[in-house]
Amino acid sequence: MSYCLNPICLNPENLAYSQRCQSCGSLLRLRDRYRVLKPLGQGGFGATFLAQDEALPGEPSCVIKQLRPSGTAPHILEMARELFEREAKTLGKIGNHPQVPRLLDYFEDHEQFYLVQEYISGATLQQEVKRDGVLSEAGVKQFLSEMLPLLQYIHEQKVIHRDIKPANLIRRDQDVRLVLIDFGAVKNQVSQVTNQSEQTALTAYAIGTPGFAPPEQMAMRPVYASDIYALGVTSIYLLTGKSPRDLDYNPTTGEMMWEQLVQVSAHLTQVLRKMLEVSVRNRYQSAEEVLRALEMEPYLDSLAQSMVAQSSVSVKERTSLTRNHLEDSSVYCSNPSSPSSSAGIQELAAAIRARRAKAAEGAALQAPGIRQGVMTTKSTTLANSNSTLHQNSKVSRKLDTQALLTAYVKGRRDFAQHNLNLLNLQGAELSGTNFHSSQLEKTNLQGANLHNTDFGRSSLNRANLRDANLSQAYFSHADLEAADLRGADLSYAYLNNANLRGANLCGANLTGAKISEEQLAVAKTNWMTVRPNGKRGLL
Ligand SMILES: Nc1ncnc2c1ncn2[C@@H]1O[C@H](COP(=O)(O)OP(=O)(O)OP(=O)(O)O)[C@@H](O)[C@H]1O
Secondary structure (H helix, E strand, C coil): CEECCCCCCCCCEECCCCCECCCCCCECEECCCEEEEEEEEECCCEEEEEEEECCCCCCCEEEEEEECCCCCCHHHHHHHHHHHHHHHHHHHHHCCCCCCCCEEEEEEECCEEEEEEECCCEEEHHHHHHHHCCCCHHHHHHHHHHHHHHHHHHHHCCCECCCCCHHHEEEECCCCCEEECCHHHCECCCCCCCCHHHHHHHHHCCCCCECCECHHHHCCCCCHHHHHHHHHHHHHHHHHCCCHHHCEECCCCCCEECHHHCCCCHHHHHHHHHHCCCCHHHCCCCHHHHHHHHHHHHHHHHHHHHHHCCCCCCHHHHHHHHHHHHHHHCCCCCCCCCHHHHHHHHHHHHHHHHHHHHHHHCCCCCCCCCCCCCCCCHHHHHHHHHHHHHHHHHHHCECCHHHHHHHHHCCCCECCCCECCCCECCCCECCCCECCCCECCCCECCCCECCCCECCCCECCCCECCCCECCCCECCCCECCCCECCCCECCCCECCCCECCCCECCCCECCCCECCHHHHHCCECCCCCECCCCCECCC
């Protein structure tokens, strides 16, 4: 089909490759190169079309946006043009990012404005949820780990998107990456002071989508954290399949009531709660902060627990100690961006890394010079509680094969921070389980169903994962050194930051998996290994 772009054409559908519209006589090729195939949508200011560029070899698809303001008053036209230019400028500036459509052309033709951008072939997250159902905790973590670096990049370019929602996120068929579209509502040049009345009039037409946009954005004062709120609402949609308009709100605080609808770990709940804070002051201030919190919270959680459990410390001491500790680590900090709190996080992260390194080396659990129960300075407190955490988690969270399988059958999915070393779980049904930070060294998981399972930061050293179903599993920071992954289905798994040294990926399926060339270089592969692009061959 060839579609006529004349806004007042009564019968815009024409035969493919026609020169002129049979109904209104307009030329059907825009700028003598773009042929419109079909309309994709119509918003307040413009219409969007799928087109092909006949001037290029292969006639690649593209998206054409045509400025079509609904009113004709000069100031409306002016505002619409401004919004349109904004999208063009923003795409021109940030469209070289792989998760943003490229700006291909921008021009005026017969007093109409046009913007041509890269066509992203794929389904939106809204369509995906309607088609495949809601995501698990691991799925949402993967979503956030993909979106937060993009958000960080956009914000570094001084751009607030202002309309993040499932319908504006397309999972590109070609490489299964998420692409953010619709930059028509972005706020550019955040630091520049604009004419207040112009800005207010303009933003009135571009406040984003009610329910996804936070209160300050609806009040026309968007900030970077507004995008974090919208990302939080999108995560709730992915977990529940419910749009904000289908959710209840607390009449006193205005908070969205979602917690009773989802079954996720305490740490993810805490992160989402802070992303969805009604008050900007209490919300995460940057995408980086959310990323950091996602990686730290499970540790902080058990850190607090292990400290409370410490028998040699009095209740009074324990309470103040826990509070100080949490303040240091900025978990409940009212101003998390303050230098002291971020130093706290770094200090804690360093301690955790040191602890993990020690554990990996098989060093003694208790660091030299640290004595149980004697807590004098901040650093000894930290080190002491970390060693306790390690011991406690080893002793109190050990499960045998039978106990684990029975708990799973009864509906339990959270086995984070457990010691499951050496268990025989061959062929077990364990899909959608949370094994975050657990120890699964030399565990036999051959042929097990581990679809959509969270192995973030877990230790799977020399684990037997042969022929296991690990599709969409999450392995960020997991240790898979020397693990046997022969014939495993790792399609769409998230393996970024996982240690794959010596891991055997012969015959494994890595279609759509998130994994770097460096990681693949240190693993074993053969011609049977299916690469992330879906093709077989040596890596
Ligand atoms: N670059 C693109 N690649 C593929 N599809 C796109 C692209 N940009 C927009 N679309 C699709 O075109 C349709 C229309 O999108 P558009 O951004 O113009 O806004 P809309 O959904 O009509 O309205 P609103 O601006 O209110 O969200 C949507 O279905 C969207 O998924």
